[in-house]
Amino acid sequence: MHNGLNMIVCVKQVPDPEGPPTSYRVDEEARTVTFQGIPPVVSPFDENALELALGLAGVHGGTVTLMSLGSRFSPAVMLKALATGADDLVLVEMNGDTAPDSFATARLLAAAISRRGGFDLVLAGIQASDTNAGQVGPGIAELLGIPVIPRACHADVTDGRLVVKHAVPGGHETVGVPLRELPVVLTVGFEAGELRYPHLAAIKAAKEKPQARWDASDVAGMSPPGNLLEIVGLRAPKRERRCLLIEGDTPEEQGESLAVRLREDGVL
Amino acid sequence: MVSCESPGILVLTELVDNGLLTTRTRLLVGLAQYLTAGLHGELIALVTGNGAAKAAREAASLGVDTVLLADSPSFGTSGTEALAANICEVCAGLRPRLVVAPHTQAAQDFMPMVAFRLGTALVTDCVGITAREDSTLVFTKPIYGGNALAEFVSGSPTTLATVRIGSGREPTECGHAGSIVPVPVREGRYRLEVLESKHDEPSGPVLEEAGVVVAGGRGLGGPEGFDKLRGLADTLGGAVGASRPPCDLGWADPDTQVGITGKIVAPDIYIAVAISGSSQHLTGMSDSGTVVALNNDPDACIFNAADYGVVADWQQVLPAFSRKVRELLGS
Ligand SMILES: Cc1cc2nc3c(=O)[nH]c(=O)nc-3n(C[C@H](O)[C@H](O)[C@H](O)COP(=O)(O)OP(=O)(O)OC[C@H]3O[C@@H](n4cnc5c(N)ncnc54)[C@H](O)[C@@H]3O)c2cc1C
Numbered sequence: 001m002h003n004g005l006n007m008i009v010c011v012k013q014v015p016d017p018e019g020p021p022t023s024y025r026v027d028e029e030a031r032t033v034t035f036q037g038i039p040p041v042v043s044p045f046d047e048n049a050l051e052l053a054l055g056l057a058g059v060h061g062g063t064v065t066l067m068s069l070g071s072r073f074s075p076a077v078m079l080k081a082l083a084t085g086a087d088d089l090v091l092v093e094m095n096g097d098t099a100p101d102s103f104a105t106a107r108l109l110a111a112a113i114s115r116r117g118g119f120d121l122v123l124a125g126i127q128a129s130d131t132n133a134g135q136v137g138p139g140i141a142e143l144l145g146i147p148v149i150p151r152a153c154h155a156d157v158t159d160g161r162l163v164v165k166h167a168v169p170g171g172h173e174t175v176g177v178p179l180r181e182l183p184v185v186l187t188v189g190f191e192a193g194e195l196r197y198p199h200l201a202a203i204k205a206a207k208e209k210p211q212a213r214w215d216a217s218d219v220a221g222m223s224p225p226g227n228l229l230e231i232v233g234l235r236a237p238k239r240e241r242r243c244l245l246i247e248g249d250t251p252e253e254q255g256e257s258l259a260v261r262l263r264e265d266g267v268l
Numbered sequence: 269m270v271s272c273e274s275p276g277i278l279v280l281t282e283l284v285d286n287g288l289l290t291t292r293t294r295l296l297v298g299l300a301q302y303l304t305a306g307l308h309g310e311l312i313a314l315v316t317g318n319g320a321a322k323a324a325r326e327a328a329s330l331g332v333d334t335v336l337l338a339d340s341p342s343f344g345t346s347g348t349e350a351l352a353a354n355i356c357e358v359c360a361g362l363r364p365r366l367v368v369a370p371h372t373q374a375a376q377d378f379m380p381m382v383a384f385r386l387g388t389a390l391v392t393d394c395v396g397i398t399a400r401e402d403s404t405l406v407f408t409k410p411i412y413g414g415n416a417l418a419e420f421v422s423g424s425p426t427t428l429a430t431v432r433i434g435s436g437r438e439p440t441e442c443g444h445a446g447s448i449v450p451v452p453v454r455e456g457r458y459r460l461e462v463l464e465s466k467h468d469e470p471s472g473p474v475l476e477e478a479g480v481v482v483a484g485g486r487g488l489g490g491p492e493g494f495d496k497l498r499g500l501a502d503t504l505g506g507a508v509g510a511s512r513p514p515c516d517l518g519w520a521d522p523d524t525q526v527g528i529t530g531k532i533v534a535p536d537i538y539i540a541v542a543i544s545g546s547s548q549h550l551t552g553m554s555d556s557g558t559v560v561a562l563n564n565d566p567d568a569c570i571f572n573a574a575d576y577g578v579v580a581d582w583q584q585v586l587p588a589f590s591r592k593v594r595e596l597l598g599s
């Protein structure tokens with residue numbers, strides 16, 4: 001019998017990606033994006049990853065540790081995540097204004113995960129909603145020298161094995177990993193389901209849960225990893241098109257006129 | 269190990285079931301050919317697959333200098349590990365400036381493995397790669413769900429990128445065929461035991477390569493709406509797509525999701541039905557030729573990104589539209 005899985009979920013704090021496009025200001029000079037009136041949240045797929053971990057812990061026992069790398073953490077965001085049922089939180093704090101790229105992020109997180117030790121699973125989102133990179137999960141796996149199971153939808157423990165259903169190009173695959181061969185990394189997308197909502201009492205209680213703050217430069221050892229990619233330009237996308245609105249007395253008429261117009265314009 | 273005098277660009281290819289290159293691979297070869305001119309290096313393609321000789325000949329005919337052919341059954345499903353191992357091997361020998369792959373789900377799996385194994389930079393989901401006069405490569409990619417486009421330069425000798433179909437170009441005639449060099453295949457060790465494997469029967473054209481995409485959003489209200497879209501897509505010889513909520517809700521196959529975390533499409537015609545036009549969705553289809561939007565909210569963002577719009581209830585517009593299209597096309 002095993003005593004449950006010890007899981008580390010990588011959660012990143014990002015500006016709410018569901019905010020309207022107008023809340024994003026692209027500063028081309030400073031090469032930064034600023035946000036107006038949208039709160040920080042946990043990157044959505046990291047919430048799905050946390051849900052998958054909480055589900056496993058709920059059925060099979062074990063622990064769920066939240067790990068986040070960043071600067072200017074919002075206590076409310078991290079407390080809410082803790083309150084959903086995670087056991088503890090490790091914040092890896094960076095100073096300086098340059099955001100780490102995928103390479104540096106994965107190296108710092110892999111180092112922090114190794115320092116923490118004693119884990120069976122590492123979970124990450126398939127991609128962060130700010131970088132849209134999709135590299136850190138598989139990157140951590142490579143750096144730790146362990147396999148990655150991308151786009152996990154469901155996980156269970158049966159017959160001494162971790163059994164994971166995950167999306168592969170053009171379908172799904174179910175893979176098994178004997179518990180003694182763990183750890184592995186799972187990357188998780190929305191298929192794993194929405195994160196449960198914490199009760200108010202749980203949010204209050206979350207303040208008492210263990211929270212560690214580590215300095216990124218300690219975690220990385222003597223020389224913190226530098227970035228491989230440098231951002232040299234930033235602009236807002238141009239997608240504006242002039243839309244021809246098709247009028248008509250009834251919706252049916254509008255539909256027919258649309259077809260006729262597309263035909264006339266040589267689109268169809 | 270394969271090596272090369274003046275390494276330039278390595279193109280990783282994707283094959284269709286009939287053993288030929290996918291359209292996006294061909295367009296990527298065209299982009300690489302264009303970039304190679306400024307980099308003064310060789311253009312190399314790596315063709316991997318089971319029975320891939322035909323694709324290798326096709327690549328050679330497109331103006332690739334050298335086609336490396338890794339033909340082995342180990343590149344079947346779950347071939348990610350095998351692919352990554354072989355790409356690493358080839359890169360270690362060639363030391364190319366740039367390694368490009370079409371931006372696909374498969375590439376999203378193997379490219380980070382390769383990048384972290386080699387310790388090189390990777391830019392995923394590029395919408396553009398350009399060479400500056402000093403031959404520095406600049407990679408453009410959407411960030412913040414497509415709300416911004418960032419330009420990156422890389423500090424590593426080799427840089428990896430996955431590239432969107434819309435950024436490719438048709439290869440130019442070069443009049444000579446490149447050479448095909450078989451390379452030894454390193455059997456990748458798949459470290460996980462596959463218990464079950466389910467592959468969806470492809471229905472209609474591949475979403476990313478379809479000339480017409482009819483996509484539905486949350487406003488369709490349920491799976492039945494998608495049957496109606498399928499009817500229109502069939503008439504137009506197109507594919508059905510979806511925004512994320514219908515995929516989340518089980519109304520549509522998650523494989524049909526269009527957007528930053530789904531498929532990136534650039535059809536000649538994109539018809540968005542009851543889709544609001546979030547930036548995460550728009551970034552996945554804004555390279556489309558003509559965009560048509562049906563939405564009952566005149567303020568929906570989708571109208572800013574569309575060429576033709578109808579402000580009305582889709583349930584009333586679509587049947588009339590579909591009927592008229594059938595009539596006009598005589599089908
Ligand atoms: C990290 C991240 C990644 C994401 N990735 C993607 C992605 O890849 N692809 C994607 O699509 N989304 C993605 N999203 C979600 C995205 O932010 C939006 O939530 C989503 O695109 C909205 O889908 P929708 O337009 O179908 O739904 P809604 O925004 O709810 O819009 C529904 C529309 O239907 C219209 N409507 C309703 N009834 C009718 C009717 N009867 N007739 C006509 N019109 C009607 C409404 O006016 C409305 O405009 C992502 C989000 C995050 C945070």
Ligand SMILES: Nc1ncnc2c1ncn2[C@@H]1O[C@H](COP(=O)(O)O)[C@@H](O)[C@H]1O
Nearest residue numbers: 010011069124125127128133134135136
């Ligand atoms: N700064 C961070 N802190 C914690 N987790 C992170 C951080 N950056 C990335 N991750 C994890 O890696 C995933 C993929 O990120 P990315 O490669 O940037 O798209 C995210 O969904 C997170 O789970």
